[in-house]
Amino acid sequence: MSITPKAHGRQVSDPVAEQVGWSDVDVRAVDTVRTLAADAVQKTGNGHPGTAISLAPAAYLLYQKVMRHDPSDPHWLGRDRFVLSAGHSSLTQYIQLYYSGLLELEDIEALRTWGSKTPGHPEVHHTEGVDLTTGPLGSGVATAVGMAMAQRRQRGLFDPAAAPGESVFDHDVYCIAGDGCMMEGVASEASSLAATQRLGNLTLIYDQNQISIEDDTDVSFSEDVAARYEAYGWDVRVVEWRTKHGVRDEDYVEDVDALYAAIEQGRTVLDKPTFIVLRTVIAWPAPTKQGTGKSHGSALGDDEIKGMKSLLGFDPDKTFDVSDEVLAHVRSVRDRGAELRKGWDERYEAWRSANPEGAALLDRVRAHEVPDGYAEAFPTFEPDDKGLATRAASGKVLTALADVLPELWGGSADLAESNNTTMGGQPSFVPEDRQTSEWQGGPYGRTLHFGVRENAMGMIVNGIALEGLTRPYGGTFLVFSDYMRPAVRLAAIQEADSIFVWTHDSIGLGEDGPTHQPIEHLASLRAIPGLDVVRPADANETAHAWQTILTRHGNPTGIALSRQALPILDPASTSVEQVARGAYVLVEASKQTPDVIVMATGSEVSVAMAGAELLEAQGVATRVVSMPCQEWFAQQDEAYREQVLPKAVRARVSIEAGSTMGWRDYVGDAGRIIGIDHFGASADAKTLFSEFGFTPEAVVEAAKASVAESGDPTPGDTAPGYASKDPGFESSAPAERQEGK
Amino acid sequence: MSITPKAHGRQVSDPVAEQVGWSDVDVRAVDTVRTLAADAVQKTGNGHPGTAISLAPAAYLLYQKVMRHDPSDPHWLGRDRFVLSAGHSSLTQYIQLYYSGLLELEDIEALRTWGSKTPGHPEVHHTEGVDLTTGPLGSGVATAVGMAMAQRRQRGLFDPAAAPGESVFDHDVYCIAGDGCMMEGVASEASSLAATQRLGNLTLIYDQNQISIEDDTDVSFSEDVAARYEAYGWDVRVVEWRTKHGVRDEDYVEDVDALYAAIEQGRTVLDKPTFIVLRTVIAWPAPTKQGTGKSHGSALGDDEIKGMKSLLGFDPDKTFDVSDEVLAHVRSVRDRGAELRKGWDERYEAWRSANPEGAALLDRVRAHEVPDGYAEAFPTFEPDDKGLATRAASGKVLTALADVLPELWGGSADLAESNNTTMGGQPSFVPEDRQTSEWQGGPYGRTLHFGVRENAMGMIVNGIALEGLTRPYGGTFLVFSDYMRPAVRLAAIQEADSIFVWTHDSIGLGEDGPTHQPIEHLASLRAIPGLDVVRPADANETAHAWQTILTRHGNPTGIALSRQALPILDPASTSVEQVARGAYVLVEASKQTPDVIVMATGSEVSVAMAGAELLEAQGVATRVVSMPCQEWFAQQDEAYREQVLPKAVRARVSIEAGSTMGWRDYVGDAGRIIGIDHFGASADAKTLFSEFGFTPEAVVEAAKASVAESGDPTPGDTAPGYASKDPGFESSAPAERQEGK
Incomplete structure (x- = not known):
């Protein structure tokens, strides 16, 4: 095998012609994925078979050969995260979870039906092994960026002295995205920031099949995506499985070694996230519908499925046909997981022994508890003639919490000074020496700079919250909650502990005028199921609100704060309990x-x-x-x-x-x-x-x-x-x- | 003067060393802009002086030397459109409108105060000469793309036989954007599509001052924006007024000829939109606050303003000081407008005489009237056993209207088949022969392909609606109205006749699950002031709803439609009047x-x-x-x-x-x-x-x-x-x- 040369940018030093080792039973297992995907959609009558079929080798490669995961403990702290940004292709993930033993064949057969473990799109907290709810395109890419950021911060928080790659808190984030994800602005926003943040722990595989619901993406998407990611500052690699757009069988080379090499070489580039353009033909090798929009979001039909099975050497009349040999082979990924886990467990215990304070902190944050002295850390505000904007009070509260809650961190979508989201004196999360190639990550501050990218901010905050070891917040003006609404909704669906700080919360914003003055926003945010919308009346209620929010777990919160100074209530007239x-x-x-x-x-x-x-x-x-x-x-x-x-x-x-x-x-x-x-x-x-x-x-x-x-x-x-x-x-x-x- | 060589991409044939002709009084007029901007913000006590000061020459160049506009008729059909995507820098536009005689000095003095013509951000329908409400960053860029698309369609609709550049319906769109706009995903989405659509009539000037509210944009924005636009497929030019980031006075060369040459050369590239990176120092030449975040969104302070005035040779103790010579000079732009207008008027009358049908159509659409036979064009649906999804009924209605309402057009954010947004048999708006350099524009169909870019779609639909000669619609799933909410709100603020087609409007969407099922969306959309939310009960109500919507003018509408088949009501039980x-x-x-x-x-x-x-x-x-x-x-x-x-x-x-x-x-x-x-x-x-x-x-x-x-x-x-x-x-x-x- 050989990897297609990089389309752009600097050469990786010492390119390695990695070979993954791909046996006949691996090939059979991948082909079995294709038949299962086709059968499942056909049985339900609707769904998205195309990408699950053509991307089967990539998903199989990740789950069986690349990612660190332990199917016996899907919540393992040290696991790599898998994000299926192309969430409609949920079978891509479900079938691998079946291969890993977290689902059974009956779950695949129950695709998209009431009460099943295999809903239309992957849902975290619903299906073991799913770390993220995806579906709204682009959201997975942006949330994966958040997960990658979280990993770095977690490392800095719990194990800052470890050499790169040697901490139990090191893990990688793998994301699969499709053409639709690449078109969505939220993915663009997050991808730009990912490069600024030098997220070498993030690998994004872009399945460039150039087919979406309106068929050939050429009608709306003619850009050079690889060049765009190069412009962001990513490590970009191109893996050609087809030599040209629109190609059919004859020229298709499903070169798994090339993909493996791109992934492994990308992992050696520590200061850049890796973008792998994987050029595929959707639904390959379905005989007539491959490479067409017909295979994207509809059942293929009996004839097409039989044709594909025949081509692949399967009995065309059997459905959900998994040989014992294949099942035994793929389920051995559990042994691989146990082996990975064993080494990690030893290192983890060594870390705990050497870092009792870190271990105590870890146990506390995993238990969603606050530390001793928590309540006492909050300031009380005395009435005065000037009053205080609740955003200013919020800033004082955050600063007061800096030493008490090391897990708390956040920032703003370029409105930090207005949102008062910076904990006083806390350094930036922007990597040091970003311009030098010697940079090895860290040190990492707690002040996030999201840029003017509200939706990406929301998704990133969700990703950090879902990683679970730190508590993130992100701020902007309340009116711009509109821009981040997809992220807020996903926070609610995922029961993520995201905190959104929305200041300038009414016409009280003043001179900036109607485009900046929220009117409908409180109502429309309250309409989102599971989102708590908190609007404190003064500085003391603001402190009480924060104190309450940070003890709660299992759903997101938005806090609406004033630009203008508000009278401060008598501290005796309000209390944490009342708020x-x-x-x-x-x-x-x-x-x-x-x-x-x-x-x-x-x-x-x-x-x-x-x-x-x-x-x-x-x-x-x-x-x-x-x-x-x-x-x-x-x-x-x-x-x-x-x-x-x-x-x-x-x-x-x-x-x-x-x-x-x-x-x-x-x-x-x-x-x-x-x-x-x-x-x-x-x-x-x-x-x-x-x-x-x-x-x-x-x-x-x-x-x-x-x-x-x-x-x-x-x-x-x-x-x-x-x-x-x-x-x-x-x-x-x-x-x-x-x-x- | 010489233009900085293009950073990327193909060379423009025969580069012309354009010289704009910049007299001493032009220099004085530009410097006067700077003092006015500083004075206005200082008087109000808040606002955004920095960009208005450093971008003064660019805005002056556009209004005085480049754009076709006639201050005596700000609604002139043939005018170029100006979009200030960096809307916070509203003084950039207001002072030029003052120079054009559409505002007076007292309006500049009344900046951001109750009842003034100069609100915090530019507002269409509020201030003569403002074609678009901007402020939410990125929205202007995306809406400008819509305006440029509208211009092409209008040309194709009213004057398809004219040679390029010779139709009275030809005009250009100029947009000024800042760093914040470049970070927002909506601008990315629209910019990608603008290249696919080969919008040679669009010029986007990116004021790259690398200062935003959190000061140096390096903390969140390290990408190569020029290379990104090159990747989209734009004609990219770079104009360096500063040689490096962070530079101060000594190296600053405000080379207006270079900017002029970039604009004029960009205009010669007919098959690509033009992206001009203009590297500036914010607030230059303010003595101490130039190049800093302090000048972005706050009054400069008396000392700084006096210092700048002294440097520029103004009396530091005078405010709102405009010399008679400057005023007479800049107001002569009205003569320039009258001259442009005279030639256009003649050509317009010739067009009317030669195209009586086109003229009748133009008069009708400008009067917001429907044609004879309009009501009769709508289908009636008879009850049957199967019923009909209202999205399917909507598709039949649109198809039935194709011949009756030539001004109607639209498409979907990659869900056309699901949204039923395609008028049967109508060709795509995608330019023919997009791959050849001989392409000269057109022919243009009526079916829009927005790609998976809901927010850009909404902004583009708004831009088309605000151009005013056609009636646009854009479709997606109701749940993804979240993604386009900023656009929907701007449609409402601008009273734009945008139509949003939102299908799959409840849990009736079915198997795709919670990420795709709207719950809070009807409520949260109804909360937007000025937006009509229409949810018809069956196929006949759907026809009646469309019939109603298309006769209304002055606010946007969203129509929520079912995925699933619904029983068809007895046609006698409902009517257009009732709906x-x-x-x-x-x-x-x-x-x-x-x-x-x-x-x-x-x-x-x-x-x-x-x-x-x-x-x-x-x-x-x-x-x-x-x-x-x-x-x-x-x-x-x-x-x-x-x-x-x-x-x-x-x-x-x-x-x-x-x-x-x-x-x-x-x-x-x-x-x-x-x-x-x-x-x-x-x-x-x-x-x-x-x-x-x-x-x-x-x-x-x-x-x-x-x-x-x-x-x-x-x-x-x-x-x-x-x-x-x-x-x-x-x-x-x-x-x-x-x-x-």
């Missing part, structure tokens, strides 16, 4: 049963308090509820919820400088919602709050209207009555408020 | 005042109808309301809304296979919401609908519960009563439904 319950009585009314409840979040809590003062002065007993997190509140028992929002009090007002959507659930038919359902404007925050009606006076007006509507006894009125109104069509914002822009 | 009202009574109850109203959208309308039949059989008079568009319904008068959803009927059920968020507004305290607030699962659609509780039986159960709750008289119960319940904490989905995944 952790999601909503609480911040100011009690002058009567045991309030006339009205005013609920608010974030910067509007102080407006609600001012409104309540005016109302009390007018004899309307007003309770103020601070509601920093609706999701946490929903998790409280009914007794607590009733205590905060008693059913008997139907006069309710909510105020939040964002979309009114969702608030009807809390204020009910008789309630009033103060919000903003149109875009903002460019002016200072104070003007905007006044022009758009976020004022104590608006609270008073709304409260009185709700009291009247509710029919609850009002001051001077003891005749209760129910005034029905159409709940659907109240304009929560008076007409004149719509004139803002 | 256009957003919600209507689809099935009347057996009593004049219904016992309960069941409202539904999309695929759940037929479930609601089946539930209503069961309810009626049990003596519960049930009205079924189809609600294809909440936004359209909200625009109806109160009388109509009361007619559809009478206040007196408090027993209400909504059913929609998506998040429950927002439905409380329609069902009220006594209502029941059937929705799904958790992620889906991989299985066939029928199983999922059953497992997740979207069944007629669930409608019956919910309806009875709501009737009981509402206290309205129920069958066999004549004692009305109000049973209060806490509106906030109903779990709309029974616990067992949460077990799905």
Whole structure:
């Protein structure tokens, strides 16, 4: 075998003509993969057989010959990570997991059916051996970059003295991506950063079959992808299995040695991530549908499958046909895993003995526990005349935590100074001496610079969180949560402990204007299942929110913070326990049963308090509820919820400088919602709050209207009555408020 | 002057040493820009002075010497388009608009204040001369690509016989982008496609100052951007104003001739978009803050500004100081515009005379009117046993419209066959003979291939819509509306007539599983101000929806369509008029005042109808309301809304296979919401609908519960009563439904 010369860039020193050793039974096992992939999709009636067929040797090579993994312990700390960015080709992974003994043949037969271990796309926490949920194209590439970054940081955190390659925390990340992944912007963003970060532990195999759903990718994708990755700064290698685009059988050379050599040579380049362009024909060797869009996302059909089986020397009438010889051979990968594991286990125990503090830290972070002294590390903020932006308070909290939580790290998508995401004094994660070829990795700081790449940031944060030994956060403006929404959703689906810091959280952002002012964002983020959206009212609630978030595990959180200074609440009026319950009585009314409840979040809590003062002065007993997190509140028992929002009090007002959507659930038919359902404007925050009606006076007006509507006894009125109104069509914002822009 | 040699790629034949002719008063005018930019930000107290200062010569060159524009008519059809993708540097554009007479000095002084014509970022429809709202980085680049595509299609539609450069529909698109734009994935996506589309009419000037908010971009952005654009297939030129990164005054050569030559030579390359890397020092020549992050997004401070003014020979104590000589000189650009316009007007009239049909079409599309025979073009679908997916119905509608609406065109982000976005038989927009250098543009089909690039697709559709002479649409799965959310929001902010076709609109997508099944998307899209979200119930409502959408103007629309076949409603039970009202009574109850109203959208309308039949059989008079568009319904008068959803009927059920968020507004305290607030699962659609509780039986159960709750008289119960319940904490989905995944 010989590897196709690199298309671009510097030569690898001493190129090695690696030979993987590929026996006849390996060939048979790979061909068996092809028949299983075709059969599984055919049985279900839908799915993606093409790539699973043509990429079978590559996946087999990784799982059987290259990657460090131990099927007896799929959560092994020292395992290499496999990311199938082309997640639609889930059979590519499932069949290898079957070969590894983590799935059985019946699981392959149950592809894409209710309750199976083999859903349409790979799902972490659902199928043993799957480290990442993929499917949305490009997301796997970006998350793999995060995993590779995490590995480096973990090494630096737990075993900084080890020589490169000799730490138990060293592992590699392998990612398979397709043409679609290469088109998605999120992969571009992450790939650029991966080179800046010199992620030599990352190998990305790009299956360039040039077929996507609209058939030949030429209609939309004519770029030179290898040259693009060269421009990013990757180590780029090209492996030609076909000599030209559109080629069929006759010219196809499935040169596994070439792929193996590219992978192994790439691993020797420690200061660059490796990009391997693997030029394949989709669905090869299916007789008529290879190289066509027809094989991408549909069952091949009986005739085609029989034809392929005949070509490969299989009985065309048998389905899910795995010979005992093949199964015994491939399952021996478990012995390989045990062997790898044995050596690692010894080194791991040696590391534990030599590093008791590191071992204690490792045990703590794996148990998702906080250290002694955790609660005491948080600052308390005393009220003053100036107030404090919650983003500034957040920055102080992060800085205070630096020594207490070494696992905590993060950064911003080029808004660090605005997001206050830098822990004071903590060095950058950017590799030292990036310009020299002698660089061997490290030292690694805790301050991440994501560049202006919000979606990649989110995916990278997810990848770090899913590696599991550190706790990452990433910041941008709340309005740009839109850019990272695919990552936020994947964090929620994967129950990742990602933390998103979203500052400049309302029209309070001010002069930058409507493109930068979030309106619909709080509502639309709350709509994402599993995401906690926390919007603290002041500096102290911000500290309490962080304290709560960092003790939680199993789902992502977004924290929305103000640009503008907010009054600081009396520290005695709030507590960690109250904030952790999601909503609480911040100011009690002058009567045991309030006339009205005013609920608010974030910067509007102080407006609600001012409104309540005016109302009390007018004899309307007003309770103020601070509601920093609706999701946490929903998790409280009914007794607590009733205590905060008693059913008997139907006069309710909510105020939040964002979309009114969702608030009807809390204020009910008789309630009033103060919000903003149109875009903002460019002016200072104070003007905007006044022009758009976020004022104590608006609270008073709304409260009185709700009291009247509710029919609850009002001051001077003891005749209760129910005034029905159409709940659907109240304009929560008076007409004149719509004139803002 | 001489242009810096191209860094990459083929040589332009006969390079011309263009000289722009730059007088002393031009120099003074450019320096005046710098002082104005510094003064404006200083006066407001915040903003982005740095780029406006260092990029002053480039912007001045474009507006005064290069671009075809006529300040007396900023909407001139033949104008070149200017896109400031680095929108934070809005002064770069505002000061040129002031020089062009579209703004006055007082507007510059009013920067970023309430009601001014000079908001923080440029806003189309707000400031004359601004063709695009920018600010979210990268969006301008991607939208500029759409504008350049639109220009080509418009030429092909209205004036296909003209020689290149000789049509009145020819114009160029100039875009200025910064480092941040180059990092954003959306710009990468669009730039790749721009090369495939051979957009020779697009010039992108990349202001490479290597300073962003986190200061030196080296911490996150070490790639070779020029080489990347070369890899995409652009015509790449590099203009060095500084010899190395981090340089200060001494080595800085602001060579305007070199930039001019690069632009003009780029224009001669007709088959490639032009990428000009302009290496600048941010805020040059500010004495101490040039080349630093301090000048990017903050006022420079009095001392720095005075220092710069002194260096430039201005009175340091004067602000907003524009000499009469400069003003007279720059305002003469209006004469240049009038001259350009005169020639164009003559050619335009000649075109109208020679092309009466084209002229009629042009007048019609500019008036936002539909042609005669429009309504008759839409198919009617008769009920049958199989039913029809609404995505399939949508495809039939589009095909039926091909001949009727020549201005309509669109495509998909690599899901055309799934999205049914191709008008049958319509050729691709991909340029012919893309591989040959003789290609001169055209012919251009109407089928767009965006590749797997949802966000770029959205931006491109916006760019086409904002060019204004054609009506574009772009399709993907509803779940991937997340990827294009920044574009959708910008469509809404810009009131662009963009149409987004989102198919596979619920768990009905089936086997692809949770990563591909939208849950929160309908709610989160409805939260975007100004976006109409339409979800038709069947094939006929789909036709009516399209008929409505295409007659509307001034805001974007998303249409959500089913993957799965849906029963076809009796054509007599629905109409264009009813669908256009957003919600209507689809099935009347057996009593004049219904016992309960069941409202539904999309695929759940037929479930609601089946539930209503069961309810009626049990003596519960049930009205079924189809609600294809909440936004359209909200625009109806109160009388109509009361007619559809009478206040007196408090027993209400909504059913929609998506998040429950927002439905409380329609069902009220006594209502029941059937929705799904958790992620889906991989299985066939029928199983999922059953497992997740979207069944007629669930409608019956919910309806009875709501009737009981509402206290309205129920069958066999004549004692009305109000049973209060806490509106906030109903779990709309029974616990067992949460077990799905």
